[in-house]
Amino acid sequence: MPELAEVETVARGLRPLEGRRIVSVWFGKTDFIAEPQRLAALLPGTCLASVNRRGKLLLLELQPQAPAVGASGETFWLLIHLGMTGQLVLRDPSQPLAPHTHVRFALDDGRELRYVDVRRFGRMRIATVEELAEIVAPLGADPLEVSEDEFRRRLSASRARVKSILLDQGVLRGLGNIYADESLWWAQIHPLRRGAELSAEELGRLWRSIRNVAREAIRLRGTSVSDYVDANGQPGGYQKRLRVYRRTGRPCRRCWAPIERIVVAGRGSHFCPQCQPARRVRSNRRSSGGRKKRLGS
Ligand SMILES: [Zn+2]
Known part of the structure; x- marks a missing residue:
């Protein structure tokens, strides 16, 4: 469930911890962690050098202070994917443990960073600099950084349904079901339209x-x-702005038609049947000519 905006918010909440040291690590269930023993051996004593995000992936850069025997002493990364229900929250150790708390990182300022995950679809692993490069290489463009030309090129190269293209992390990194549905409503594009059939204007x-x-x-x-x-345990606020996501049967905020739900690429997709027509509406011939010219150039 956490997408670009949620992971970015968690990353921003963790950034004030840069420079803090991890004193010790406690594990509960570890079936979602790759090589938990490696985490247990490498993390204690490391300094959190930076907090980054790539798509939906949180990247914590860790700098060993006094390298353990057998460790290289080089910077490495702790990768956290929040999956469906993962939470990473800062707590005082005196605060009771929430159910489904699976990892606790004790910090040198006395606080704890706790990983809570009801469904355990999240993932956690350590990566060297080389391993990290391999992991992020297949990820597509950042939706906030990609240029309009590059975006058009990536989407029009695919015959897939536009909704599935938006969810494909190899095309754009960080979008999930909520923001894909919301963006398609704002753009007035039906989720079943095919990437290659969208006009340059669309x-x-x-x-x-x-x-x-x-x-x-x-x-x-x-x-x-x-x-x-977020990292302080506070909910976000964008749910009040949702136009289609989980609003099936309720009136469209643009035209009052009831919002519909269909399944695209295995995911529930919410859209307005009136504002987001299934077929392209050709408003005039000039716009279709403009599209041909752009595609051919
Ligand atoms: Zn509508």
């Missing part, structure tokens, strides 16, 4: 919609429709 509208939705969602600190909270 792709431009979609590019702008995704940026606006992502920026606004980050500004409001994410969307809390189920378990998502």
Whole structure:
């Protein structure tokens, strides 16, 4: 469930911890962690050098202070994917443990960073600099950084349904079901349209919609429709802005038609049947000519 805006909000909440040292690590269930013994051996004594995000992946850069025997002493990365219900929250050790707390990182300022995950679809692993490069290489462009031309090129190269293209982390990194549905509503594009069939104008509208939705969602600190909270345990605010996501049967905020839900690429997709027509509406011949020219150039 946590997408770009939620992971970015968690990353920003963790950034004040840069420079802090991990004193010790405690594990509960570890079936979602790759090589938990390696984490247990490497993490204690490391300094949190930086907090980054790539798509939906949180990247914590760790600098060993006094390298353990057998450790290289080089910087490495702790990768955390929050999956469906993962939470990473800062707590005072005196605060009771929430159910489903699976990892606790004790910090040198006396606080604890706790990983809570009801469904355990999250993932956690250590990566060397080389391993990290391999892991992030297949990820597509950042929706907030990709240029309009590059965005058009990536989407029009695919015959897949536009909704599945938006969810494909190899095309764009960080978008999930919520922001894909919301962006398609703002751009007035039906989720079943095919990437290659979208006009240059429609792709431009979609590019702008995704940026606006992502920026606004980050500004409001994410969307809390189920378990998502930020690093301080606070819910986000974008759920109040949702236009289609989980609004099936309720009136469209643009035209009052009831919002519909279909399944695309195995995911529930919410859209307005009136504002987001299944077929392209050709408003005039000039716009279709413009599209041909752009595709051929
Ligand atoms: Zn509508």
